Amino acid sequence: MGDHLLKYKLLALDMDGTLLNDNHQISPETEKWVLKAAEAGVHVCLSTGRGYNEAAPFGKQLGLDTPMITANGSEIWKSPRELYRRELLDKAIIAKMYDIAQEYGIWFWAYSVEGSYNETNWKPELLERNQWVKFGYHTEDDGIRHQLMLRLQDLGGLEITNSSPYNLEINPAGVNKASGIRTVCGLLGLDMSETVAVGDSLNDLAAIQAAGLGVAMGNAQIAVKENADVVTASNNDDGIALIIRDYILS
Incomplete structure (x- = not known):
């Protein structure tokens, strides 16, 4: 399937409470579907409050060479090895x-x-x-x-x-995962309407509101669920796998 047929071309994934289960691991089922999305031409972008050193190993595990958003958008990586932009606190x-x-x-x-x-x-x-x-x-x-x-x-x-x-x-101020995804879209030549953002906490809210498809995990905070287009299964029940299967590759 060519990526030009896909409605959504960027999948921005929060890590804790989203990509990772409560044991801080990526389940085999979620990994399988993330790899299917990547193989179909979807840019899979880790979008996390974690710092680079705590995020990069999971990108490596998934074999991703795509942009990454770390520290809630304060750092945007063009690839896992190349910093594109960094916003510092005074x-x-x-x-x-x-x-x-x-x-x-x-x-x-x-x-x-x-x-x-x-x-x-x-x-x-x-x-x-x-x-x-x-x-x-x-x-x-x-x-x-x-x-x-x-x-x-x-x-x-x-x-x-x-x-x-x-x-x-x-x-x-103004630095969040939504601003991060906008920057990544600029790097990849994509529109925000072509993005899916998935998360569970208030640091995911701006991204979920701004993305083409905003997804709250089943374990998400209530304010996040209320602002999402879709609520999926929890991080312990492969909520991401369902979204990839039913909304991105369907």
């Missing part, structure tokens, strides 16, 4: 977000080009030295999470999402 903002984590006594993580950091390996001198692409907080306390949201909104210039109901993920 160092002063990182310093403020770190201070807020200390103030509330909550878990944080910070992704930089040079490595990823949290409470266990943070050093003040990293702040000036590193190039920062994403910051995150985790707390199961809804009240604290709400206060964090308000504090972050006050800082301004930030894109605030999540990758689970208990965390917040912070990128530069």
Whole structure:
């Protein structure tokens, strides 16, 4: 089947809670259908909040040589070996977000080009030295999470999402998986109407709204399901395989 016959030519896949099951693995069935899509000429693009080093091995497992979106869109890779664009967070903002984590006594993580950091390996001198692409907080306390949201909104210039109901993920304003997919479409000469975006969390919402076909996993957060064109099976039940079979290759 020639790819010119396909309605959808780009499949953008979130990883955690979507491509990966709860054991953080790609099931054999999902892998089989992703490979079928790639063989049919679909560009399969990993689109993740993970940093490059935590995402690339799964692209390699699937044999993908296509573009990749990492750190929620702060990094766009033309191929797994070639960076196309990177958007950095201001160092002063990182310093403020770190201070807020200390103030509330909550878990944080910070992704930089040079490595990823949290409470266990943070050093003040990293702040000036590193190039920062994403910051995150985790707390199961809804009240604290709400206060964090308000504090972050006050800082301004930030894109605030999540990758689970208990965390917040912070990128530069306007940087998200939808902006990432638009950039990838530009690289591949595709239109947004030719894309399928699949995900489960608020960091997938913009992409699901912007794509030609927006798909929420069965395990997705309610706001994501409400904004999707289709809700598929969960990440433990090969939800992606069903979408490839029924919507992309049918």
